[in-house]
Amino acid sequence: DTAVSQTPKYLVTQMGNDKSIKCEQNLGHDTMYWYKQDSKKFLKIMFSYNNKELIINETVPNRFSPKSPDKAHLNLHINSLELGDSAVYFCASSAQRGQPQHFGDGTRLSIL
Amino acid sequence: GQSLEQPSEVTAVEGAIVQINCTYQTSGFYGLSWYQQHDGGAPTFLSYNALDGLEETGRFSSFLSRSDSYGYLLLQELQMKDSASYFCAVRAPGAGGTSYGKLTFGQGTILTVHP
Numbered sequence: 001d002t003a004v005s006q007t008p009k010y011l012v013t014q015m016g017n018d019k020s021i022k023c024e025q026n027l028g029h030d031t032m033y034w035y036k037q038d039s040k041k042f043l044k045i046m047f048s049y050n051n052k053e054l055i056i057n058e059t060v061p062n063r064f065s066p067k068s069p070d071k072a073h074l075n076l077h078i079n080s081l082e083l084g085d086s087a088v089y090f091c092a093s094s095a096q097r098g099q100p101q102h103f104g105d106g107t108r109l110s111i112l
Numbered sequence: 113g114q115s116l117e118q119p120s121e122v123t124a125v126e127g128a129i130v131q132i133n134c135t136y137q138t139s140g141f142y143g144l145s146w147y148q149q150h151d152g153g154a155p156t157f158l159s160y161n162a163l164d165g166l167e168e169t170g171r172f173s174s175f176l177s178r179s180d181s182y183g184y185l186l187l188q189e190l191q192m193k194d195s196a197s198y199f200c201a202v203r204a205p206g207a208g209g210t211s212y213g214k215l216t217f218g219q220g221t222i223l224t225v226h227p
Contacts, residue, residue, distance in 0.1 A: 041197060043155065043217040056214050090154065099145060099203065100157035101215065 003027050006091045006104040013081060014112050020077045021107045023091030031055075032074040033092040033101065034066060043090070049074055086111045114138040114202050116218035123224045124190050132185045132221045134200030142203040142213045144176050144183045149220070150196045158185070158198075187223070195225045 004025045013019055025032065033056075034046040048056035049068040063079040074091060091104040116136045124130040134144065143162035147155040159167055161176035161183060173186040187194055197220040203213040 041149075041220050043199065043220075045214050045216070048214065092155075099143070099160045101155075103154040103156070105154050 001026060004091055004093055004102050004104040006089075006107050008107060009105065010108050010110075012110045012112065015081055015083060017081050018077070018079045019081060019109070020075055021089055021091075021109075023074045023076070023104060025072055025091075025093040025102070027093055027095070027102060029093040029095045029102075030071055031094045032068065032071070033094075034074065034076050035090040035092060035103075037088045037090060037106070039087070047074075047076075081109075081111050083111050085109060114204055114216040116200055116202060116216065118198075118200055118218045118221045120219065121222045121224070123226065125226050126190055126192060128190050129186065129188045130190060130223065132187075132198050132200075132223070134183045134185075134218055136181050136183075136200070136202050136218075138181075138202050138204045138216075140205040141178065141181075142205070144174075145201045145203060145215065146172075146174055146185045147199045147201060147217075148196050149199065155199065160203075190225045192225050192227065195223060197222050 006023045031050045033048045035043050037043045046060050047066040051071050052068045065077045068074045088106045088108050090106045092101040094101045118134045145160045146158040148158050149155045159174035161174050164178055166175045171188045176183045199217045199220045201215045201217045
């Protein structure tokens with residue numbers, strides 16, 4: 001059984017479109033995260049939720065909006081997609097406040 | 113803020129031992145983690161050091177010196193499957209000093225293991 005699952009795995013779309021990525025974890029963890037990994041493999045935290053409460057909100061354009069309907073789900077909606085948004089987006093979860101984090105397989109977003 | 117430095121690439125042969133160093137600068141510090149990522153895959157957790165000293169898990173060991181803001185990952189008896197990127201990551205207080213620490217990752221070290 002997949003512990004942290006993200007959909008879709010690949011997302012190819014045009015500039016200006018709005019898209020969502022979904023994430024679900026079945027580990028019973030309280031904390032979930034969104035990371036962005038760029039073409040140079042730099043992995044950077046974007047958001048984190050603990051029990052549906054936003055606890056980390058990095059300097060991310062407000063075109064990115066996370067939503068956590070319950071502690072097992074953390075979705076990411078992106079408005080008005082730009083070329084620079086092309087990256088791999090990873091969802092992760094953890095039981096305690098930090099360690100270890102379990103990552104999903106990533107969503108490869110390509111903007112045409 | 114936080115900054116981490118690790119070598120960009122390391123090359124070794126099967127059966128050898130390799131050490132990947134990581135130095136960091138942080139405001140606040142909870143611990144140092146190591147993650148492995150194969151090409152096209154997800155980062156996977158390897159180890160976490162909150163206290164000084166060596167933690168051993170099978171062929172992998174991780175070391176931390178808080179006074180030196182330094183740690184390393186030691187990989188022994190290298191295998192071809194160990195070829196991957198290795199990231200050190202500092203867990204430190206989030207904005208406002210919250211106790212919910214956040215992970216800041218280094219740029220990653222690409223390890224290539226040759227036969």
